[in-house]
Amino acid sequence: MKSKIERMHTLIDINEELENYFSNTIIPQLYVDANLVLRKFTTPAMKHFSLKQNFAGLPLKNIANHFKYPPIISNIKAVIERGKIFEKEIQTTDKRWYQLNILPYFLRKENRTDGAIITFVDISNIKAQEELIAVHKLSLDTIAHDLKNPILGISLSLQLLKQQADKNDKKYSENLNNVEKGLIQLKTVINELTKSR
Template identity: 40%
Template structure:
């Protein structure tokens, strides 16, 4: 409805933002605007004279926030000469909203100019003012460009500094990788040595286990707290032992021998570092030579428990008894 009314009255009303771009139009645009595409900038859509006038009036409205107009602008449009009146008015919706202009174009068909609001078009004066406006806009553009260039320079310096830091970080990472590679090589060497040592320990452990299995004499390994740490298979003939007894106090384990001083002997060996040898008899009539000696630690030659060895001397003991009887008879 507004568009039809504007066309009937011969008006063209444009709503233009502060960037001089057309937001809305009412009326016949072909009468005053050039048939250009891909642009909404009003200065580019207007003939040269109208563009010059609009530039001047819009700058005035921006500065004063008051409407400005100019009459009888002579232009040639579609091979026809006509006089155009232009009025630019500020449109303020609220303080937070962007600024808009209302630009009104009307054809001046009246010869007398006194009836029209505003001044008549003086091409020479407007060209000078238009030139000044263009120079001012050019100056502002240059200042903005200089500011942009300064920001770009600062950004380039920051990027250069960042690149240097990245290069330094990469060098540090490369150095760290080399160190890690060296550490990995050392770890491989240590791991190889550890595997070799582990193999040797397994072989030693196999030797000890085979020694224990082949040793008919019994052996007990006791730590400083009088706890059973290990025993040979031959020991079960004298002491009732199970694998579950490892870690238990020796005083809690029942024996088949008449050896009441075994705990006291172990304590004395641990305290004095001496070797105690005794001959004892079992409940089934067998005799054993019991040797209690300190368990020496190779690293510092310190006592780390005791070893109790049971040697079967039954046959020797019986021979001695028979000799004693023969001697008495003689």
């Protein structure tokens, strides 16, 4: 059995590891206890929650944040009560997007949840790419739709001209065939455009 001094050294080592982790991680992260009192936080979290070093020990609800997501406190409570992970994409007041993850802090010896760890992963670039892809798809659809109607009109007019054409006028028939080939190529390009989206 470990002596009191050995146990104290073990606790100091564990605390030092935890302090080292929280001071060196690049992810905004908070640790709150079961009463929603802020216990630890990473340096990047200071920006989003206007945190100062002496805020540890304050209730989380008293600390301002820059997220446009009012139910965050009730979500943290739910995770602590149910012991289940919660994930949601949320936005800051400066229009950046984050993946919010609330994980239960579980005490295995006591078989209970004693708080939560809240992480915020920056997904702004992913969101920007998704928006760009959506705009690109919409643009392709619009272009394809706007071109299909005139092409249909040209196609119908071409069929009428073919029916009225003088079979003996080779130059006229040749020109109609060239227009028809161009029309077929144009239809192919539009089909490929809509497929590529």
